[in-house]
Amino acid sequence: MAAIPYTSGMLSMNAQPETDTTEPGTHDRVVTALRQLLGERLSTSAAVREQHGRDESFHRAHPPDAVAFAKSTEEVAQVVRICATHRCPLIPYGTGTSLEGHVAALHGGICIDVTGMNEVLEVNAEDLDCRVQPGVTRKQLNTYLRDTGLFFPIDPGADASLGGMTATRASGTNAVRYGTMRENVLGLTVVTADGRIIQTGGRARKSAAGYDLTRLFVGSEGTLGVITAIRLRLYGIPQAMSAAVCSFETLEGAVNTVISTIQSGIPVARIELLDEVQMDAVNRYSKLDYPVQPTLFFEFHGSESGVAEQAQAVGGLAGEYGGSGFKWTCAQEERNHLWQARHDAFYAAMALRPGCKG
Ligand SMILES: Cc1cc2nc3c(=O)[nH]c(=O)nc-3n(C[C@H](O)[C@H](O)[C@H](O)COP(=O)(O)OP(=O)(O)OC[C@H]3O[C@@H](n4cnc5c(N)ncnc54)[C@H](O)[C@@H]3O)c2cc1C
Numbered sequence: 350m351a352a353i354p355y356t357s358g359m360l361s362m363n364a365q366p367e368t369d370t371t372e373p374g375t376h377d378r379v380v381t382a383l384r385q386l387l388g389e390r391l392s393t394s395a396a397v398r399e400q401h402g403r404d405e406s407f408h409r410a411h412p413p414d415a416v417a418f419a420k421s422t423e424e425v426a427q428v429v430r431i432c433a434t435h436r437c438p439l440i441p442y443g444t445g446t447s448l449e450g451h452v453a454a455l456h457g458g459i460c461i462d463v464t465g466m467n468e469v470l471e472v473n474a475e476d477l478d479c480r481v482q483p484g485v486t487r488k489q490l491n492t493y494l495r496d497t498g499l500f501f502p503i504d505p506g507a508d509a510s511l512g513g514m515t516a517t518r519a520s521g522t523n524a525v526r527y528g529t530m531r532e533n534v535l536g537l538t539v540v541t542a543d544g545r546i547i548q549t550g551g552r553a554r555k556s557a558a559g560y561d562l563t564r565l566f567v568g569s570e571g572t573l574g575v576i577t578a579i580r581l582r583l584y585g586i587p588q589a590m591s592a593a594v595c596s597f598e599t600l601e602g603a604v605n606t607v608i609s610t611i612q613s614g615i616p617v618a619r620i621e622l623l624d625e626v627q628m629d630a631v632n633r634y635s636k637l638d639y640p641v642q643p644t645l646f647f648e649f650h651g652s653e654s655g656v657a658e659q660a661q662a663v664g665g666l667a668g669e670y671g672g673s674g675f676k677w678t679c680a681q682e683e684r685n686h687l688w689q690a691r692h693d694a695f696y697a698a699m700a701l702r703p704g705c706k707g
Contacts, residue, residue: 376414376457379437383417383459386427390418390465401442401452401460405507405695407706408450413440413460420465422538422546422577428461429575430544441571443513444486446505448707451517451570461575463512469493470578477583478535478552483512483576490581499583502527506692512576518568522691525611526618526650527584534567538578550580587650590618592684593660593677595667596642600624602671603643609666615659619648621691627698634697635690640674646691647677648684 383391392398393415402412419425432439438458445452454460467484474497481490488508490501503514504521513519515537520529527533536550550563566573597603603622610617622645623631629641645667649659656679664675678684690697699705 375435375437376459379431379435379459380415382431382435383415383428386424386431387417387419390420392416392418398460401445401462402454404445404447404450404452405707406448406450408453411453411455412457413454414457416442416460416462418462418465422540425461425463425575425577426540426544426546428459429540429542432459433543439575441512441516441575443483443510443516444507446507446509447513447517463575463577464510466577472497472499472583473552474499474583476552477585478580479583480578480580481511482578483510483515485511487511487514494583498586500586501533501581501583503530503533504692506695511579511581515567515576515579516569516571522619522621522646522648522688525620526616531564531567533582534563534579535582536580537563537566537576539566539574539576541574546577547574552580587618587656589651589653589656589679590681590684591649591656591660591677591679592619592687593647593649593663593675594639594644594687595647595664595672595675596640596644597667597673598642598671600643603645605670606645606663606667606672609670610663613662613666615662616649616651617647617659617663618650619646619688621646623691623694626701627694630697630701631690631694634700635686635693637686637690645672646687648688649677653679 397416398412399410401416403410417428419428429439438456440452440454440460442452442460442462464484466482468482469485470480472479486508487504494500502523503519504523505519514530515534518530535552539547541547607620624643625641628639628644631637632639647663649656660677667675695707699707
């Protein structure tokens with residue numbers, strides 16, 4: 350691959366130069382060229398630019414000069430080539446739920462929104478993999494998979510796009526058992542900063558061929574290319590799932606329970622720690638009435654006897670470290686309620702101080 354000049358390609362916030370080196374009027378020329386390519390799918394409206402210049406964090410909006418709504422890999426490549434020719438910053442955009450100002454257009458330029466590329470391209474149930482366009486969200490994929498007996502486990506609190514989740518190397522509550530996006534992306538289609546379309550990785554589980562470019566792009570936050578398709582690992586939905594909650598007198602007791610659980614090799618699917626302040630926030634926001642104490646949320650996956658065994662083993666360990674009221678349940682409604690409360694923890698924390706941002 351040829352070296353890519355620093356200012357010619359994808360520049361998300363972290364990679365933007367200290368000063369804007371683009372020639373005056375450059376961005377206008379790019380907007381004109383993109384208008385010819387995309388027609389009404391290029392927006393310069395203030396509201397659309399503002400929406401694409403901010404994420405869920407406290408950072409104020411830095412709107413791009415225009416937002417390009419791409420529909421295909423080839424179209425993304427054309428947009429990238431136009432921006433590269435004019436050395437104009439380009440920022441990919443998924444659902445804008447990131448938390449570190451990722452999508453802020455500090456030096457203007459073009460935001461490329463791929464939410465319109467939202468098809469599940471293939472599902473290989475026997476091989477436990479699928480291929481999706483970047484605008485497919487994690488919930489959309491799981492709804493699509495519902496009748497196959499398979500699921501995709503990575504679940505950041507937000508219903509983020511799989512392109513954005515790949516670009517931020519997202520994780521979630523299932524990370525302890527299923528890993529993060531790093532372990533679950535098998536391959537990518539990427540438009541690199543000079544507009545070339547490349548494929549990385551593949552379906553073979555055992556392969557040492559070539560550079561591991563997939564890992565380079567996973568977590569690159571839009572700085573190396575626009576991801577236009579993602580091959581993901583899938584898992585069979587476990588026969589049984591149970592959830593448990595346990596309160597502790599001390600934070601140390603909760604932490605020691607986690608350490609012992611992992612060291613004992615108990616294959617917990619989810620394990621999350623909330624301190625007493627967060628529990629108070631979650632109780633108020635999600636209308637729960639758990640003790641306002643350091644608390645662990647657990648989930649166990651396996652056979653019916655397996656999940657009962659895991660829950661009992663963890664309950665025993667928790668008791669040794671001052672855990673009380675260890676309650677576990679297989680009831681789906683209760684499990685969903687518990688994990689929805691966890692996914693809303695960010696908003697619950699913000700609600701403690703109205704008007705604040707995360
Ligand atoms: C309530 C809440 C809870 C969260 N919980 C967790 C959590 O538990 N664990 C965790 O890891 N994260 C968590 N997050 C953050 C979450 O991971 C990100 O919000 C998500 O991964 C970003 O996806 P997105 O589609 O919104 O991307 P965006 O916010 O649109 O973009 C994020 C970055 O990815 C780049 N990008 C987007 N799409 C592409 C693409 N197709 N190609 C190349 N680059 C692209 C953008 O340029 C930007 O740099 C949480 C967020 C919220 C709001």
